[in-house]
Amino acid sequence: MTGGDLPANPLSAEEALRWVYEQHERVALVASFQAESSVLIDLACQIIERPEVITLDTGRLPEETHELIEEFRARYPIRLRVVQPDAAEVEAMTAKHGTNLFRQSVDLRLKCCDVRKSRPLERVLSGYDAWITGLRRQQSSTRAATQQVASDPQHGGITKVAPLVEWTKEQVWEYIREHDVPAHPLYAFGYTSIGCAPCTRATAPGEAERAGRWWWEVDGVKECGLHWRPSEATA
Numbered sequence: 152m153t154g155g156d157l158p159a160n161p162l163s164a165e166e167a168l169r170w171v172y173e174q175h176e177r178v179a180l181v182a183s184f185q186a187e188s189s190v191l192i193d194l195a196c197q198i199i200e201r202p203e204v205i206t207l208d209t210g211r212l213p214e215e216t217h218e219l220i221e222e223f224r225a226r227y228p229i230r231l232r233v234v235q236p237d238a239a240e241v242e243a244m245t246a247k248h249g250t251n252l253f254r255q256s257v258d259l260r261l262k263c264c265d266v267r268k269s270r271p272l273e274r275v276l277s278g279y280d281a282w283i284t285g286l287r288r289q290q291s292s293t294r295a296a297t298q299q300v301a302s303d304p305q306h307g308g309i310t311k312v313a314p315l316v317e318w319t320k321e322q323v324w325e326y327i328r329e330h331d332v333p334a335h336p337l338y339a340f341g342y343t344s345i346g347c348a349p350c351t352r353a354t355a356p357g358e359a360e361r362a363g364r365w366w367w368e369v370d371g372v373k374e375c376g377l378h379w380r381p382s383e384a385t386a
């Protein structure tokens with residue numbers, strides 16, 4: 152079943168989740184296990200039984216992320232799918248460019264993100280009618296125009312829903328505190344956005360929320376390709 156007409160934006164986060172689960176048969180909540188994922192999993196479990204949660208295990212995640220994934224698995228009634236990159240693609244990439252190719256150039260960093268994140272997500276989403284993501288407009292300029300509900304041409308035109316698109320960072324943390332939801336432990340060490348271990352550092356006060364991602368790239372776009380492609384760059 153597909154979603155048919157898209158609802159008028161904006162909806163509350165709960166309304167957006169209810170709509171996507173009511174209108175689509177196969178729905179994937181794609182979680183990176185950052186703070187937004189924590190909120191979405193908690194909300195989804197109040198709306199449907201055993202929501203399907205997909206996470207991408209790039210092979211380079213911090214150990215703390217794996218520990219948090221296990222905490223969620225123990226605490227929430229979710230059907231968790233841990234998706235890996237294609238082993239042959241990773242082997243070919245690292246044989247040619249080394250394991251830390253992302254330090255060599257932006258192109259090689261994007262290649263690593265493509266092999267370890269974007270391609271696995273494309274493969275797995277081909278089996279779904281809709282996916283849910285924790286994008287918020289405030290996270291970065293590349294996310295400022297994100298629609299709460301839209302058709303996703305990058306993934307075969309399935310529905311993409313960002314229930315928290317209008318939420319501020321403060322709202323996310325207020326929800327986590329009020330509902331006693333597990334949160335990624337690296338936030339306590341100054342991280343404001345968390346991805347793969349070698350490509351993420353803590354940020355200093357006043358730095359942009361995603362400044363700790365690929366911090367060595369001068370004027371680099373702080374995106375891996377899951378939600379944004381270079382062709383979408385604006386002047």
Ligand code: SF4
Pocket residue numbers: 209211253260261263264265267268346347349350375
């Ligand atoms: Fe590779 Fe870094 Fe992208 Fe992870 S964030 S997929 S390690 S380039």
